[in-house]
Amino acid sequence: MTHSETLVLDGGAVADRIREGLAPRIARLKERGVVPCLATVLVGDDPASATYVRMKGNACKRLGIASIRVELPAATTTEELVAAIRGLNGDAAVHGILLQHPVPPHIDERAAFEAIAAQKDVDGVTTLGYARTAFGLADFPCCTPAAIMAILAHYELPVSGRHAVVIGRSPILGKPVSAMLLNADATVTTCHSRTADLPAIVRLADIVVAAVGKPKFVRGDWIKPGAVVLDAGYNPGNVGDVDYAACAAHASAITPVPAGVGPVTIATLLKHTVDAAEKFGA
Amino acid sequence: MTHSETLVLDGGAVADRIREGLAPRIARLKERGVVPCLATVLVGDDPASATYVRMKGNACKRLGIASIRVELPAATTTEELVAAIRGLNGDAAVHGILLQHPVPPHIDERAAFEAIAAQKDVDGVTTLGYARTAFGLADFPCCTPAAIMAILAHYELPVSGRHAVVIGRSPILGKPVSAMLLNADATVTTCHSRTADLPAIVRLADIVVAAVGKPKFVRGDWIKPGAVVLDAGYNPGNVGDVDYAACAAHASAITPVPAGVGPVTIATLLKHTVDAAEKFGA
Numbered sequence: 001m002t003h004s005e006t007l008v009l010d011g012g013a014v015a016d017r018i019r020e021g022l023a024p025r026i027a028r029l030k031e032r033g034v035v036p037c038l039a040t041v042l043v044g045d046d047p048a049s050a051t052y053v054r055m056k057g058n059a060c061k062r063l064g065i066a067s068i069r070v071e072l073p074a075a076t077t078t079e080e081l082v083a084a085i086r087g088l089n090g091d092a093a094v095h096g097i098l099l100q101h102p103v104p105p106h107i108d109e110r111a112a113f114e115a116i117a118a119q120k121d122v123d124g125v126t127t128l129g130y131a132r133t134a135f136g137l138a139d140f141p142c143c144t145p146a147a148i149m150a151i152l153a154h155y156e157l158p159v160s161g162r163h164a165v166v167i168g169r170s171p172i173l174g175k176p177v178s179a180m181l182l183n184a185d186a187t188v189t190t191c192h193s194r195t196a197d198l199p200a201i202v203r204l205a206d207i208v209v210a211a212v213g214k215p216k217f218v219r220g221d222w223i224k225p226g227a228v229v230l231d232a233g234y235n236p237g238n239v240g241d242v243d244y245a246a247c248a249a250h251a252s253a254i255t256p257v258p259a260g261v262g263p264v265t266i267a268t269l270l271k272h273t274v275d276a277a278e279k280f281g282a
Numbered sequence: 283m284t285h286s287e288t289l290v291l292d293g294g295a296v297a298d299r300i301r302e303g304l305a306p307r308i309a310r311l312k313e314r315g316v317v318p319c320l321a322t323v324l325v326g327d328d329p330a331s332a333t334y335v336r337m338k339g340n341a342c343k344r345l346g347i348a349s350i351r352v353e354l355p356a357a358t359t360t361e362e363l364v365a366a367i368r369g370l371n372g373d374a375a376v377h378g379i380l381l382q383h384p385v386p387p388h389i390d391e392r393a394a395f396e397a398i399a400a401q402k403d404v405d406g407v408t409t410l411g412y413a414r415t416a417f418g419l420a421d422f423p424c425c426t427p428a429a430i431m432a433i434l435a436h437y438e439l440p441v442s443g444r445h446a447v448v449i450g451r452s453p454i455l456g457k458p459v460s461a462m463l464l465n466a467d468a469t470v471t472t473c474h475s476r477t478a479d480l481p482a483i484v485r486l487a488d489i490v491v492a493a494v495g496k497p498k499f500v501r502g503d504w505i506k507p508g509a510v511v512l513d514a515g516y517n518p519g520n521v522g523d524v525d526y527a528a529c530a531a532h533a534s535a536i537t538p539v540p541a542g543v544g545p546v547t548i549a550t551l552l553k554h555t556v557d558a559a560e561k562f563g564a
Contacts, residue, residue, distance in 0.1 A: 110417070131413030135392070135453055161478045169464060171417055182451060182472055187483060189471040190464055196443045201469060
């Protein structure tokens with residue numbers, strides 16, 4: 001049953017291509033006196049979240065994008081977080097705002113996301129951003145879904161008419177990636193914790209997107225021979241949502257973890273920040 | 283292969299139940315001096331659209347809901363239509379606005395839909411309305427999708443964990459009904475004109491929603507024995523998107539056309555208008 005030649009979808013190569021496209025655009029912006037700037041907002045002291053935020057800041061720095069890191073204590077209230085975001089909305093030097101998910105459970109995350117101005121919502125987390133994604137109108141779709149689409153496009157993997165099965169239905173991953181695949185003319189099935197006989201559904205898929213947040217959740221014998229597998233998971237110990245070795249044995253193409261979807265997500269965030277600076281920057 | 287007892291899902295009964303719930307609410311509003319009012323906007327002279335608008339107006343009248351009919355010539359520009367809608371937004375006597383779909387092709391329908399104030403978007407056609415539907419937060423989801431969910435609820439047909447296949451991906455039908463079924467914990471597959479082997483996908487479904495706009499498009503041998511079939515189509519000659527007799531032979535439950543989804547859609551529109559009058563009325 002092993003697929004003869006499994007293509008490893010190298011996120012680093014896709015991210016490099018995106019960054020190469022950005023470098024001259026950033027240079028042109030600077031000639032106009034505009035330095036693209038991403039503000040990240042981190043609430044609490046979850047070490048994984050702190051690592052992601054640091055990676056995003058470092059990625060900005062390497063490309064000549066400015067970044068502002070707002071760090072708020074775990075006891076921050078929804079109102080305080082919303083006020084901090086509104087402050088960034090009003091700061092003309094800031095072009096993009098990223099609120100690191102998840103926030104502590106006492107905070108109303110939806111209210112905090114909604115506080116982000118549409119022009120600065122570079123991670124597509126507002127309801128309006130989601131709707132515009134679903135209707136194919138978004139300036140800034142969510143970065144991880146956009147990264148998955150970028151990987152498919154980079155490797156010229158066909159989507160139209162294919163059956164895509166998305167495992168997960170979160171507002172910033174499962175739902176928007178389902179919408180983007182649908183708009184790219186895939187037949188899309190969205191699965192979740194209440195799905196009956198998930199393995200049977202996944203076995204129908206030409207394209208599998210795993211967005212569950214459970215290590216090695218997707219098993220090798222769920223993968224139809226020749227399917228394309230995209231792993232949006234990132235769990236402790238550098239492990240994705242997909243049992244990589246077992247799934248790679250069946251897949252025609254698969255993203256590794258790390259170095260798959262993750263770096264493309266970050267490059268997409270940078271791209272959206274540059275897009276925002278070009279479109280709305282002073 | 284014939285299913286032993288096929289339940290005919292009587293939209294009239296569901297609509298009656300909805301209207302019965304509205305009557306005392308309308309009476310209480312009138313005691314406060316508020317007469318719920320729906321404004322319908324019709325552009326051009328498509329006879330089917332004119333019929334729908336007239337049916338909606340008559341349904342209002344029977345229940346003691348006021349209605350305003352705005353009729354614009356086929357040559358109306360997007361700007362003129364948007365201006366007419368803005369006028370209704372500013373009219374405190376109007377609680378709900380329905381722009382009859384479709385508008386003539388030279389009009390930017392999306393721009394016209396977006397012009398409807400969120401508080402009066404009783405058919406859930408704005409992008410924000412869609413997103414709030416997708417996130418389970420909507421005051422007013424689109425009426426036909428909401429009608430489909432109401433029929434399932436009325437007849438206590440289980441949705442959670444079931445596989446629902448939606449045929450169609452329009453912004454006011456296929457997409458929102460997919461979202462609402464997903465939020466009700468169905469596993470949802472959205473199909474469309476580019477879907478490969480549609481019959482095979484539909485055969486997987488426990489719940490089939492037809493929203494294609496093609497008469498008798500869904501054939502009997504596509505229906506898994508015991509599936510529930512909901513026909514949101516309404517084509518010339520009182521014909522749905524489903525080959526009723528052939529599909530009823532396999533289905534455990536099915537909506538007829540007419541007298542299936544249609545009357546529930548209208549009752550839902552009235553309900554949303556009353557909701558809007560209670561929530562936002564003077």
